[in-house]
Amino acid sequence: MTPLLDVQSLTKSYGGRIGCADVSFRLYPGEVLGIVGESGSGKSTLLNCLAGHLAPDAGEIIFDTRAEGPRDVLQMSEPERRMLGRTDWAFVHQNPRDGLRMRISAGGNVGERLMAVGARHYGEIREAATDWLNRVEISGDRIDDRPAAFSGGMQQRLQIARNLVTGPRLVFMDEPTGGLDVSVQARLLDLIRGLVRRMGLSAIVVTHDLAVVRLLADRLMVMKGGHVIETGLTDQVLDDPQAPYTQLLVSSVLQV
Amino acid sequence: MIEVQGLGKQFTLHNQGGAVIPVLEGAAFSVAPGECVALTGKSGAGKSTVMRILYGNYLAQAGSVMIGDIDLTRAEPREVLALRRETLGYVSQFLRVVPRVPTLEVVAEPLLALGAEEQVAFGRAQTLLSRLRIPETLWSLSPTTFSGGEQQRVNIARGFAHAYPALLLDEPTASLDAQNRETVLTLIEEAKAGGAAIVGIFHDLEARNRVADREVDVSAFTPRAAA
Incomplete structure (x- = not known):
């Protein structure tokens, strides 16, 4: 199967500071990928680079377009990219x-x-x-x-x-349930899940809320200091975290 | 159908001085279609660990787990997702659902995810919920507010909605009354008759003796250093 999105070695720095470094992953049709990490881990930088809001310094973002098959989004002309943003792509802001x-x-x-x-x-x-x-x-x-x-x-x-x-076929979401109270969050999660299943959407969801990714995401990417430090199936990463930072993150969640 | 070989697992606790805890070594067994194998061994022997590795929740450090012709320990996440959708079912002890989703939909979801017609999926869900004695008045409510036993039965209905060729059961009869226990055991027998390969943990001895064809004592796989 052709991946819907194939990201290779995406890097973005702000002057001397790392935004995100050498990020590679593939997203297949119908998959929901969660990106978690604390503030400043680079997850929003990554999402904004993917969605074309920020220009990365290096790397490739290959999107499987409807008309012409896989194309590098970063090599597209500005009008082409804008068209993509209005049709096949969608971006749900936190605010x-x-x-x-x-x-x-x-x-x-x-x-x-x-x-x-x-x-x-x-x-x-x-x-x-x-x-x-x-x-x-x-x-x-x-x-x-x-x-x-x-x-x-x-x-x-x-x-x-x-x-x-x-x-759209690909939806980017930046903390879609942030700032909402829990009952409203539950309603929104239910809605997003139903839409993903019925429309066959793929989504990339950035959040710091592990409960949200457990319910929404098929796969998980954990970021720290701009680097991806662990990836895997959502329940595997949460139930059997391998990296020291992921273990700390998972064990720090307060039980309700 | 299920073939486990040389399976080894250890936990490394990086935030507790890097302690390494070996929990499993050289685990090997296999389950044929239509067969039910019970995992036994005292608490802490590693029964649940084996189950979780079989479902892909836990990573193994050594060995292989073949489900059909896919090695779960080396499969890509999307292969594992497809395997769980089509081939590998798991009835855990806890129900984990999105709040607000009606019970009927929770049970029908595995079938809907496979692309079944809504009518077929909901029909199957209704049949299972009736057999497991969940009153019809509750079907349109979210199971999050149900009693422990009711949640367990919803979980079982969900696990049996699709006829998985490989099925993992973690204490399926715990916290059930006699009638419902009987229904669950019948469901297991039906799945076996349908050719499912089943791995189960049963603390309920009578239930184990009735549905399990063989027992695998997990203590045999406990690393000596830790024992």
């Missing part, structure tokens, strides 16, 4: 304010991404927006409200709807 337009309606937020790929029929756009609001459990009568009038959990669900409406 919904970074991923939403706060001054336009919920329906407009979802519809905008459709218009960016050429949809022009108002009725169809509105219909798709209503359908997606339902899927993320936002009542249809809130379609004309601005996200500013939504709770944090609703904003995060709206951001997911906005991202998934174009049927």
